[in-house]
Amino acid sequence: MSEQEKEIDALKFITAREFEIKEMEDSLSKSTKKSQLFQRLPFYKRRRTRNYDTRNTPKIHKKYLKKLYLNRFRNRKLKFNYLPTHIWYAKRFKMIDLFNSKLPYKRNIKSDKFIYKSLERGFIFDESFKRIAVFKRNEIGNREDENINTIKSMQMKMEKKTVNEEELNEKLHSNIQ
Structure with missing residues (x-):
């Protein structure tokens, strides 16, 4: 073989293969289309939607599952006053556990x-954990005077049962450490 046969003219070669090169560049620039709908969604929006579908459970088990579900919440209420x-x-x-409640x-x-915003506007904090009020309406008498008297007596009892700030601080620090 002579030297002329070994050499290739680059311009002629590129112009001859121009169509193929453009096709290759186009195919590389395009991303592959996602075939499934859930694949088209970004990762943070994808959910496992069928996991909790109750239609998949047999009818025999539905009552039992409902009872278990309700018991879960009932047990939570027994442990803490929310x-x-x-x-x-x-x-x-x-949240921390204090006085049998989550605070x-x-x-x-x-x-x-x-x-800084709260310094200008002010803020509210729920302190209902310090005292518990239970009001039962007198069904037999149905007189407003009796109901008002029971409320007043309950208010007096509640004032006696308020929590001292020192006691609260002690319990807070003991829970943290």
């Missing part, structure tokens, strides 16, 4: 902007 605002606090605070202790968010 504040009326428990769900709101549970989303935003670390907010520390905010989950690390920013201090909230503190």
Whole structure:
């Protein structure tokens, strides 16, 4: 073989293969299409939607499962007295166990902007854990005077049962350490 046969003219070769090169570049630039609908969603939006579908469970087991489900919540209520605002606090605070109730202790968010805003606007904290009130309506008498008297007597009892701030601080520090 001579030297002329070994050499290739690059411009002629590229122009001859121009169509093939463009096709290859296009195929590389395009991402593969996702065939399934759930694959088209980004990862943070994907959910296992069929896991909790009750239609998949046999009819025989449905009553039993419902009873188990309700017992779970009943048992939780036996262990702790929850504040009326428990769900709101549970989303935003670390909770601790004090006085047989779950109380907010520390905010989950690390920013201090909230503190500065609360200095201007003020803030509210639920202290219903300090005293428990139970009001039972007198069904037999149905007189307003009797109901008012029972409320007043309960208020007096509740004032006696309030928690001292020193006692509260002691329990808080003992739980933390």
